[in-house]
Amino acid sequence: MPKSITRTYSRYTYNAAALLGALIREARNERKLTAQELADRAGISRGLLQRIEKGNLKCEIGAVFEVATIVGIKLFDANERTLMKYLRQTKDKLTLLPKSVRKKTKEMRDDF
Amino acid sequence: MPKSITRTYSRYTYNAAALLGALIREARNERKLTAQELADRAGISRGLLQRIEKGNLKCEIGAVFEVATIVGIKLFDANERTLMKYLRQTKDKLTLLPKSVRKKTKEMRDDF
DNA sequence: TTTCCTTGATTTATATATGGACCATAAAAT
DNA sequence: ATTTTATGGTCCATATATAAATCAAGGAAA
Numbered sequence: 001m002p003k004s005i006t007r008t009y010s011r012y013t014y015n016a017a018a019l020l021g022a023l024i025r026e027a028r029n030e031r032k033l034t035a036q037e038l039a040d041r042a043g044i045s046r047g048l049l050q051r052i053e054k055g056n057l058k059c060e061i062g063a064v065f066e067v068a069t070i071v072g073i074k075l076f077d078a079n080e081r082t083l084m085k086y087l088r089q090t091k092d093k094l095t096l097l098p099k100s101v102r103k104k105t106k107e108m109r110d111d112f
Numbered sequence: 113m114p115k116s117i118t119r120t121y122s123r124y125t126y127n128a129a130a131l132l133g134a135l136i137r138e139a140r141n142e143r144k145l146t147a148q149e150l151a152d153r154a155g156i157s158r159g160l161l162q163r164i165e166k167g168n169l170k171c172e173i174g175a176v177f178e179v180a181t182i183v184g185i186k187l188f189d190a191n192e193r194t195l196m197k198y199l200r201q202t203k204d205k206l207t208l209l210p211k212s213v214r215k216k217t218k219e220m221r222d223d224f
Numbered sequence: 225t226t227t228c229c230t231t232g233a234t235t236t237a238t239a240t241a242t243g244g245a246c247c248a249t250a251a252a253a254t
Numbered sequence: 255a256t257t258t259t260a261t262g263g264t265c266c267a268t269a270t271a272t273a274a275a276t277c278a279a280g281g282a283a284a
Contacts, residue, residue, distance in 0.1 A: 003243060004269065007155050013177040015195045016187040022202040029209045034230065043119050045273045050232070057174025058271065060241085064173050065125040075128040077189065083127045090134040097141045100260040102252045115273060116239060146260060157243045162262070170241065172271085212230040214282050 009057055018055035020068060025053045027071035042067045121169055130167035132180065137165045139183035154179045 028038050039049040044063050052059050052067055068075060078086060140150050151161040156175050164171050164179055180187060190198060 005155070005243075007174060007178075009174055009178050010181050012181045012187075012192050012195065013174060015192070015199055016177050016181075017173060019188065019195060019199045019202060022199060022206060026202055026206055026209070029206075029213060032213055034213045034215070035232095036230085043117070046231090047233095047274085048272065051271090057177070058172050060170050060271080061129060061173040061176050062119060062121055062125060062169025063272095065128050065169070066119075066121050069122050069124045069128075075124075076131065080124050080127070083124065083131060087127055087131045087134060090131060090138055094134060094138055094141075097138070098252075100251060101141060101144050101146045102259070103146070117273075147262095148260080158261090159244080159263095160242060163241090172241080175242095211281060214229065 007057075013057065014055070017057050020064065020073075021053045021055035023073055024068055024071055027073055028053075031071060033071070038067065038070065041070050119169075125169065126167070129169050132176065132185075133165045133167035135185055136180055136183055139185055140165075143183060145183070150179065150182065153182050 028035070033041075035046050035049050035053075039046045042049070042063065044067070048059065048063060049067065052064050065075065076083060076086065140147070145153075147158050147161050147165075151158045154161070154175065156179070160171065160175060161179065164176050177187065188195060188198065
């Protein structure tokens with residue numbers, strides 16, 4: 001980031017990340033994995049795993065998802081197969097939608 | 113990162129991020145928002161939004177969740193209220209679990 | 225109780241994600 | 255058909271997330 005930018009997050013975003021972190025912590029305990037062990041499996045540092053479990057919003061989503069996957073948390077309540085099905089469906093739907101969102105220059109009677 | 117590390121991700125992680133990105137794109141189209149408009153609302157750059165919609169795993173989770181929230185995607189299939197309920201439940205459960213995962217020094221007959 | 229491992233926190237160096245500017249192309253509106 | 259603008263790239267400078275090392279405190283096992 002060239003310019004120093006302070007992001008603001010909605011409460012929903014905070015809570016979603018916090019919940020995912022807590023679920024990871026819970027699953028790690030149930031599977032009797034130390035933080036170091038889980039971090040090693042995910043290919044990340046123990047420090048990063050700590051931040052993930054605390055729900056830190058500045059972590060890369062890949063690391064968070066990977067850790068969640070390793071401890072068996074189902075994102076979107078879907079297994080691999082279902083996930084790919086959803087993905088395909090959504091992409092198909094996307095090809096039907098307009099490629100770009102255009103604003104009408106003249107008055108658009110969308111909102112009244 | 114001191115040492116240059118190349119992460120590896122499971123297919124599940126790839127697909128989960130790709131799905132979330134596609135859902136965001138779909139929701140953005142339905143709400144007739146240009147990439148720039150949505151990026152502005154989320155306080156991020158258009159370039160970052162592009163990467164998010166492509167399912168890039170190196171984006172910060174806070175930015176991804178915030179964008180998803182803005183276009184109305186319900187993470188964990190839960191609204192604000194339900195999200196906080198889950199969070200409280202999980203945290204409560206966490207307090208009951210052992211604070212640290214200990215490996216028994218002697219042979220632990222866990223795996224055979 | 226004592227030992228020893230796990231966790232939490234802090235610090236430092238550096239790899240890198242991000243913002244911003246740019247351009248080319250696509251596609252929607254006129 | 256023409257115009258206009260959204261999108262998708264690229265490149266660059268820099269703010270910062272991360273890995274690694276270290277230490278202290280807590281708590282589970284012996």
